[in-house]
Amino acid sequence: MLSVAILAAGKGTRMESSLPKVLHKISGKSLLQRVIDSCVELKPDQIFVITGHKSKEVQKSIPNDKKIHFVIQEPQSGTGHAIQILCREVKNHEGKLLVLNGDVPLIRPSTLKRLLYLHDSKNADVSLITTKKTNPHGYGRVFTNGDFIERIVEEKDCNDLERENPLINAGVYCFNWNNLSSIIKSLQSNNNQKEIYLTDTVSLLKNSLGLEVEDNGELQGINNRIQLSECEESIQNSIKEKHMLNGVTFINKASCSISEEAEIGKDVIIEANTHIRGNTKINSHCIIGPNTFIENSNVGLNCEISNSTVYASQIIDSIKIGPYSHIRPNCKISSFSKIGNFVEIKNSKLEEESKVNHLSYIGDSIIGSSTNIGAGTITANFDGQKKHQTKIGKNSSIGANTVFVAPINLGESVTTGAGSVITKDSKDNSLAISRTKQVNIKNWKRKKS
Template sequence: MVAVAILAAGRGTRMKSDLPKVLHQLGSCTLVERVLKSCVSIQPSRIIVIVGYRGDLVQKSLQNNSNDNIPTVEFVEQKEQLGTGHAIQQLLPYLQEFSEDLLVLNGDVPLLRPETLKQLFDTHKENQNSATILTANLPNPKGYGRIFCDANNFVTQIVEDRDCTTAQKQNHRVNAGVYCFSWPALGKILPELKADNDQQEYYLTDVVPLLNPVMAVDVNDYQEIVGINNRKHLATAYDILQIRVKDDWMAAGVTLINPDSITIEDTVSLERDVIIEPQTHLRGQTTIGTGSRIGPGSLIENSQIGTNTSVLYSVISDSVVADNTRIGPYAHLRGNSQVGSHCRIGNFVELKKAKVGDRSNAAHLSYLGDATLGEKVNIGAGTITANYDGVKKHHTKIGDRSKTGSNSVLVAPVTLGEDVTVAAGSVVTKDVEDDSLVIARSRQTVRKSWRLKSSEDNE
C-alpha cells in the first residue's frame, strides 16, 4: 500500500492572481488535477492534499473528482506555509497508524507521467529503501541542488548549487522534489526537523541524510519535472504538453497539417486517418472518428464527431455529429445538439438543443433552437424556429421529408407533420398535418401609379 501526499498550500505570488496556484488551468485540467491523475498507476490507498491559501477553493475543486482507480481525496490544512518539511509534518496526526509508504508530490508539477511514478514506486519497493528520490539530468542545472550517487544509484550526497565546487557543478543530476518514503522511518525523523536556514523554513531535503538507504531514480524526460511558478512557466508547460500529445497522435496515424497552429487537449480521442487542418482546436471530452477532416479554423469541445465527416470553419460544443455529414463553413452547434448521418449543416447555421435526423439539410442562414427534425428534412435559407416567448423556451417538431421555404418562421410550440411544405416567407403558428402545403403570409398588394413623395414635393 502507498499513500500519496500532494503539496498544494502555496499562494503562488508570482502568478499575480487571487486564485491558488494549483487551481490555474493547464489545458482542460487544473494543475492539481493533473497531479492527481498521475497517481492512478500506483493505485494509492489514500490521497491527502495539503491545503493552505484559499484551501476551500482547492477542496471544492477536488471534491467531485471521481475516478474508480483512486480513493476519495482527504484534506489537511497547513495554516502557515513554512516549507515542504513543515507541510509533511502536518500529516503526523493523520498517519499515526499508517505503516506503509508515502509518495510526496507537488501540486505545481503537473507533467509527470504515470509510468514515471510507477517506476519510482517499484524501485522503492524492490530495494526496500527508506527513501527514493526522483531526479533529472538537466541540460542547464544552474541554481539546482545536485544529487550525487554511487554506481548503484544510492544517494551519497546532496549539495546546494552555491556550495558546489567547480568539479561538482559538472554533475547535472538534480532533485525533482518528488519522493517516496517509508513512512515509519520518515515519521520518526519529522519532529526533529529544524529551520536552520535564511528562510527559517523546514525543508524535506533535510531528512534525506538521516535515512538509509536512499536511492535516486532518473526521469527519462527531464521536462516532466517542470514546475509552475509564473504565467510564463504555465505557457511553457502547455507547449510541452502539446508537443507530447501531438507527437503521440501523429505516431498513431493522425495527420496534423501545420501542427504548430493546432491545439489538442490530452482528453481528446482521435481515430486513425483523421486529418486536422491548421488553426483548429480540440478540447475537453471530444472524439473524432476515422476519415474525418476537421478545419481549417474550427473549434470542437466536448463533442463526438463520427467517421468521414467534415467540419469547416465551425464551432461545435457539447454536441454529437454522426457519420458522413458536412458541417460549415461558419456553422455553430451547441447545447447538446445531435446531427444524424449524411446531413449538411451549412453556411451560418446555428443549432441549439436541436436533433436533426439522417439525410436532412439546413444549408444556409438558419437558426434551429429547441427543435426535432425527422429524416430527409430540408430547411430553406433564413428559416428560424422562434423558440422563446420572453419567459419560456418551446419546442418545434418537423416530420420526415418536410420542407421549409426561405425566410420561414416557425413559432413554437408547433408541430409540422410528415411531407409538409412551408411556403417561403410564412409565419407558422399552428400545427400542420401530414401531406400539406402551408401558406401563412398576407396576399401581395400592388398599387399602380404610386411612388414615395420627395421632400421637395411636400414643400
C-alpha cells in the same frame, strides 16, 4: 501500506494569478489532478493533499474519493513544515510515504513505480528522484557518496562551487514513514529562506538513496506561465504524434490542440487552427477544419466540418457542416445532411438528407428526412417563460425567412411560403402561408423632414 502526500499549499506568486497555482490547467486538466491521476495508478491506500492558499477552492476542484484526504498547512513555512503537520494530523505512520509536488504534472506512473521498487529492494529510509540538468538554476543540488545521498542544498543556499553541480532534486521522495516521523520534528528553518526544508531529512536519515532518471521533461516543475506553456506543448506534441502514427494527418500541427481523451480514426485530416476537446470521437475519412472547435461530440464517417463549432452533439455519417455553423449541445444531425453558413442549431434532431443551408436558427426542433430549410428560417421556441418544440415532417420545403412560433407541428410534404409567420399546425401535403398582400401605391412621395 502506501500513503501519498501531495504538496499543494503554495500561492504560486510567479504565476501572477488569483487562481492557486495547482489549479492551472494543462490540456484541460489541472496540475494537481494530473499528479493525483499518476498516483492513482500506484493503487495507494490513502492520498493526502496538503493545501494552504485558497484551500477551499483547491479541495472543491477534486472529485469526492474516500481515499483522498485534505490537510491544511497554515502558515506555509516550507515543504518540511507541510510534512510536520501531516505527521501530527495522521497518527498511523505505517509503511511508505510517497511525497510529490502538486506542480510537477508530467510525472509518469512508471517512474514512480521504479522509485518504489528501489526503495523496497534496498530497504531505504528515503529514496528520491534526481536528474542532471544542463541549466540547473532554481533547483536544489544533490551531493552523493557512492550510491548514497549525503545532502541536498537548495539553490539559494548554494555557494558558487555547489551551484556547478548539475545533479538536481526533482522533489519526489519515498520515505519509510515510521523512520521519517522519528526525525521530522527536528527540522529547523536555519537557512536563507527561513523555511523548513523537507530536503534536510536526507542528512538525518541513515539510508538515503537516489534514482537518477533522464531529463526528458516529465520532472518539469511549473512556477510561471512560460513553464505552463512548455508543459502544454510537451503534452500536445505527445498526443498529436500518437495520432499521426495511427493514420491522422495534421496540416499545421502547431496550431491545433487535441484532448487526451479524444479518439480520431484513420485518414482523418485536421486542418489548421482546429481544436478537439473532451470526450470527442472522430471516425475515419473526415476533414476537420480549418478554424474549427469540437467538444464532447461524436463525428461519423466521411464528414466535413469547416470554420464551425460543435458541442456535445452527434454528427452521423457523410455530413457537411460550415462554414460558420454553430452546433450547440444535444443535437443529432443524421447522415447525408448539410448545415451551411451562419446556421445555429440547438437541442434538435435532423433526420437523413436534411438541409439547413444558410442564415437560420433551429432550436428545440425535429426536422424530418429530405426536408429543406430555406435561408433565414427561425424557430421562435421561447415564449418568455419556457421553451417549445417545432416538428417538421419529411420531404417538406420551408420558404426563406419563415418564422415558426412554437409549439408547431407540420406534417409531411408541407410547403411554407417565403416570409411567412407560422403560428398554427399544418397537415400533410399542404401549403402554409401567412403574410399580408403586397400593395403598390403609384406616385408615392416621401414626406420631407
